[in-house]
Amino acid sequence: MGEKAPHISWGSIVGAELIVLYTLTPVVYLVSLSLKGGNADVNQGGFLPHDPSFTNYDTVFQFSLFQHALFNSFGISIISTVISVVLATFAAYAVARLRFRGKKFVLSIALAIAMFPVVALVGPLFDMWRAIGIYDTWIGLIIPYLSFTLPMSIWVLSAFFREIPWEMEQAAEVDGATAWQAFRKVIVPLAAPGVFTAAIITFFFAWNDFVFGISLSSTERSIPVPASLAFFTGASQFDQPIAAIAAASVVVTIPIFIIVLLFQRKIVSGLTSGAVKG
Secondary structure, X not given: OOOOOOOOOHHHHHHHHHHHHHHHHHHHHHHHHHOOOHHHHHHOOOOOOOOOOOHHHHHXXXXXXXXXXXXXXXXXXXXXXXXXXXXXXXXXXHHHHOOOOOHHHHHHHHHHHHOOOOHHHHHHHHHHHHHHOOXXXXXXXXXXXXXXXXXXXXXXXXXXXXOOOHHHHHHHHHOOOOHHHHXXXXXXXXXXXXXXXXXXXXXXXXXXXXHHHHHHOOXXXXXXXXXXXXXXXXXXXXXXXXHHHHHHHHHHHHXXXXXXXXXXXXXXXXXXXXXXXX
């Protein structure tokens, strides 16, 4: 006999639908606002556009700063993700594999650093970066991103590595594999959900950051997309940039939306497995 399906009350269904409606309403309104044409349409108010058009999207991609900011965000986010995942994998492996005094303290400090308020570091970093000459550069943003994502990635990955049976690594070495080959071909694939979760966390943090972006960059050399929206203007000085900013926000959201749709199962698997194993 199969297991009896769990009973789901109508209250739970209605509650879930209300949460979904509450979550999606701002997104739908953002898309609707981006399709409104001209100041008259924006000023009329209302949820849906009276004169829908893609004019605002054309305006967005004619804005030079936005084009450079989009390129900067992709580059900085990808580089930060690769560096963070590689370093966190080795560090988490060492934390989980080796026995040393103060291991729990190290993990606790890592988690505390990840939760540190971002705005508290902006002032000192601004002075330091200008002094050493990396203000308004990619590396000037990648370093603070790593400072926050690396501890969190180590914390997540160490939970996965702790649950891996080390006998498999020893068996691979008995069969002739070197320590590096056993780590690369046996351990890393088993920790793949955690590695993927760490990569997603890092990419989302770097892509969505506004505080560091607006404080540690000022020109199109390094300014990321969220910070560039603060300098956005409409098609002319008489045009309200509200609808154009909404269009830019939709463009910025699309990569995150695609990543979540493509890797939804892996994201959920990584987060839930980490929660159980941690």
